[in-house]
Amino acid sequence: MVAFADQVRRQQWLGHTGKPIQSIVNIGIGGSDLGPKMVCHALQPLGEPKLSMHFVSNVDGADLQQVLAQIDPATTLAIIVSKTFTTLETMTNAHSLRSWLLSHGVPEAKLGQHLVGVSADPARAIQLGIAPECVFKIWDWVGGRYSLWSAVGLSALLYIGPTHFSELLAGAAQMDQHFREAPLRRNLPTILALLARDGK
Numbered sequence: 001m002v003a004f005a006d007q008v009r010r011q012q013w014l015g016h017t018g019k020p021i022q023s024i025v026n027i028g029i030g031g032s033d034l035g036p037k038m039v040c041h042a043l044q045p046l047g048e049p050k051l052s053m054h055f056v057s058n059v060d061g062a063d064l065q066q067v068l069a070q071i072d073p074a075t076t077l078a079i080i081v082s083k084t085f086t087t088l089e090t091m092t093n094a095h096s097l098r099s100w101l102l103s104h105g106v107p108e109a110k111l112g113q114h115l116v117g118v119s120a121d122p123a124r125a126i127q128l129g130i131a132p133e134c135v136f137k138i139w140d141w142v143g144g145r146y147s148l149w150s151a152v153g154l155s156a157l158l159y160i161g162p163t164h165f166s167e168l169l170a171g172a173a174q175m176d177q178h179f180r181e182a183p184l185r186r187n188l189p190t191i192l193a194l195l196a197r198d199g200k
C-alpha cells in the first residue's frame, strides 16, 4: 500500500494517456468514507498539494455528478472502498464512476490505472475490473467504524503520505494503550464519552 501511495505521490502512477494522477475520488459509505474524509479534512495542512481529494458516499447521483464536473478522467484515480463490496450505495456509485471513465475515453484494458479497491472480499473488486494487484485487503475482523486504521485509510495515506500516516497509526495505538491503562478520572475517551452524554 505504501509502495503504491509513493508511486502516486511521486507522479509515477500514470493514467491511460501518460499523465500523472491529480484527483482522488474515494467511493464508500459509513466507516469506508467518514474516517479517511475526516483525516484528509483535519490534516489538510499536511496534504499533498498536487492531489485534490473527493469523497462520494450519497447514492443521490447529484453527489457524484458534482465531483465528476470538477475532475479530468485522464488524471483521476478512484478508490472503491467497501469491506463487503456489496453495499448498495457504494456499488451504485462505483458502477457509475466506472461507466463515466469508459465513456470519457479510458479503454477497458487500462481501467486498472484509474480504479483501485479496498475490501475484505477481493474477488468482488476484481469482478468490477480492478486489477488483482490493486485490491488492498481489509482484515475480516475490522469493524466498519474503526476501519480508518486499516487499508480503508488508503486515501488518507495518499494525501498525507506514509510518514504522517505512520504517525497517525502510532498516535492511535498510544491512545488505545492510554484507554486501557489510564485511571478513569484522567481517561480521555471516557471523559469525551461522558461529555457527549451530558450534552444530550
Ligand SMILES: O=P(O)(O)OC[C@H]1O[C@@H](O)[C@@H](O)[C@@H](O)[C@@H]1O
Residues within 6 Å of the ligand: 029, 030, 031, 032, 081, 082, 083, 084, 085, 086, 087, 090, 143, 144, 145
Ligand atoms: O464497507 P462496507 O461493507 O461497504 O460498509 C459500509 C458501512 O455500512 C454500514 O451499514 C455500517 O455497517 C458501517 O459500519 C459500514 O462502514
